Amino acid sequence: MGQSGRQLGKIAVQNLNALIDEYEKSGRLLPLRKSGEALHLGNICKALGVVRTTVNTNREFRETLKLYAKEKGIAYSLSGRVAAEEEAPADTSQMVP
Numbered sequence: 001m002g003q004s005g006r007q008l009g010k011i012a013v014q015n016l017n018a019l020i021d022e023y024e025k026s027g028r029l030l031p032l033r034k035s036g037e038a039l040h041l042g043n044i045c046k047a048l049g050v051v052r053t054t055v056n057t058n059r060e061f062r063e064t065l066k067l068y069a070k071e072k073g074i075a076y077s078l079s080g081r082v083a084a085e086e087e088a089p090a091d092t093s094q095m096v097p
Contacts, residue, residue, distance in 0.1 A: 015048050016064055025078045029072060030065075038075035039065060 031043035045052050069076040
């Protein structure tokens with residue numbers, strides 16, 4: 001029989017801590033977004049073999065990453081950003097009143 005969700009959650013946290021230790025020993029940071037401002041949560045999950053929703057559903061996993069980011073002086077996650085095309089002024093000349 002397979003492991004319960006709770007057991008898998010604990011294993012995910014253990015594996016995350018092992019990954020952090022591995023990166024620490026090599027003097028590297030966990031995967032970051034291209035900007036270097038924040039953790040790349042998707043790539044971290046991929047490296048651990050867990051789905052991205054693990055960050056949302058496993059509180060201890062999420063808190064471990066938040067603490068890591070705080071200790072390293074980087075953002076845990078990037079805030080939502082407005083796409084460039086949304087920032088451009090809209091052409092309203094063709095709008096019907």
